Amino acid sequence: xxxxxxxxxxxxxxxxxxxxxxxxxxxxxxxxxxxxxxxxxxxxxxxxxxxxxxxxxxxxxxxxxxxxxxxxxxxxxxxxxxxxxxxxxxxxxxxxxxxxxxxxxxxxxxxxxxxxxxxxxxxxxxxxxxxxxxxxxxxxxxxxxxxxxxxx
Numbered sequence: 399x400x401x402x403x404x405x406x407x408x409x410x411x412x413x414x415x416x417x418x419x420x421x422x423x424x425x426x427x428x429x430x431x432x433x434x435x436x437x438x439x440x441x442x443x444x445x446x447x448x449x450x451x452x453x454x455x456x457x458x459x460x461x462x463x464x465x466x467x468x469x470x471x472x473x474x475x476x477x478x479x480x481x482x483x484x485x486x487x488x489x490x491x492x493x494x495x496x497x498x499x500x501x502x503x504x505x506x507x508x509x510x511x512x513x514x515x516x517x518x519x520x521x522x523x524x525x526x527x528x529x530x531x532x533x534x535x536x537x538x539x540x541x542x543x544x545x546x547x548x549x550x
Contacts, residue, residue, distance in 0.1 A: 415468065416468050417443045417444070419447065419466055420445070421453040421471060422446070424474065431444075448477070449485075450481060450484055454480075454488060454489070473500050473504075475515070486500065487518065490519065501523075501540065504524075504526060
């Protein structure tokens, strides 16, 4: 199964399927998300970035990286070089990227982090330890979200 954007009339997919971008410095979590997607037979392209700087390079097609189109970003907050909140600040101020769909997936249960993330218009805030070791529930929720929600 491939998740796709529907056009404004809801009558069919646009020109490309969704690319799932995992922005997380924890390789174990990245592998767990990939494994969950495979087990659900979600065949979308997956791109991984270890921090916000690398993610922005992918989104902009900078520094020799292929530009990611139609992304759904799964964003950790606690990363080196550029953390999740800093990434969101840059993303939301960029006229070409400001509408990018972002779900935070983090270990931080801090109210301040959740408030700051939602202030940057994230679509959801998921605690990794609540998602479980396999991330299966979180990936299932994202799949259902994609089927129901209308996008710009």
